[in-house]
Amino acid sequence: MISHELKEAILVRSGVVAYRRSRNRRPRIVFWHGVGSQVDPTLCPEIFDVNIFKKQVRYLSRHYDVVSIDEFCHRLNNATFTGREVLLTFDDGYANNLSVVEPILSQYGMPFTIFISTDNISSGEYYPTTVNRLITIAAGLDKLQIPTIGKEYDLQNEEERKSVAREISRIMKSSSLEQVKSIVADLISNVSSEDWADLKRRFPSLRPMNWDEVRQLSKKENVTIGSHGMWHICCHERQREADIQEQLEKSRQIIEEHLQSPCDYFAYPNGNYTDFSNRCVDSCYKLGFSAETKTRVCLEHKCILPRITGYINLNLFKILLSS
Secondary structure, eight states: OOOHHHHHHHHHHTTHHHHHHHHOOOOEEEEESEEESOOOTTTOTTEEEHHHHHHHHHHHHHHOEEOOHHHHHHHHHHTOOOSOEEEEEEEEOBTHIIIIIHHHHHHTTOOEEEEEOHHHHHHOOOOHHHHHHIIIIISOOSEEEEGGGTEEEEOOSHHHHHHHHHHHHHHHHTSOHHHHHHHHHHHHHTSOHHHHHHHHHHOGGGOBOOHHHHHHHHTSTTEEEEEOOSSOOOOSTTSOHHHHHHHHHHHHHHHHHHHSSOOOEEEOGGGOOOHHHHHHHHHHOSEEEOOOOOSOOOGGGTTSBOOEEOOSOHHHHHHHHHO
């Protein structure tokens, strides 16, 4: 049986991808989170390998027109796409967006947009699912207590730790904002403050930017800062509408106050959205972005534009872009 990797390589080498690329003339939107050399698919799935990222960027520079989000918005509103446009976006606001991503993309003169969660930028605390993985898998605990959900887990081996981390992640992604905050506090309470600080030091690629770093990036001509909510809220039906509205509206205000420039764009954490959240995005922002992997951009859905994930090998990246 032929592996997926071999099938992908055959498609690229046969010229099929080049043919599709020439025929499928439509704009694309790509998203990553962080990029770095500390790549651990279990503990740091948000951090993409910098060497593959560089190859993706080189490929984009040869075959596509990477445009700024303002230019993308202009062409979308005026139906003036050429079909070669690609918009580059990054979610959450990892510090490596400044130290790793910006130098690489600036080398190619490529604009990009970073969607930041303002509470994490202000506090320096890691994102909820990151806290879960570091405490559950990397802290070396034998037991884990999460009173918020009435659970005590045994963590006797690596497989148990991974399984529990997946379960807690699923629970958090489907819970209300207040419950997620309580679960995060429960997780951290399982280790000493010294051990938690040490875990964060061991995984610096997961650190969010601070406001000084965000301001430094915002001054770059090729960088746009957008909103990812205040506390990385997953906008599903179990969230209170008041929380969704506050997260979307106040995060925009906070960004504008810190950067003294407009914040016109929003990306949904985890890709979740509802009719209510879409109305909020539509009233606050020029464009909103989901995490749905589709290449076609529809004028009718400017608050939930789909994006292609960049977290893939180079051949699959080429195939998805050409589809």
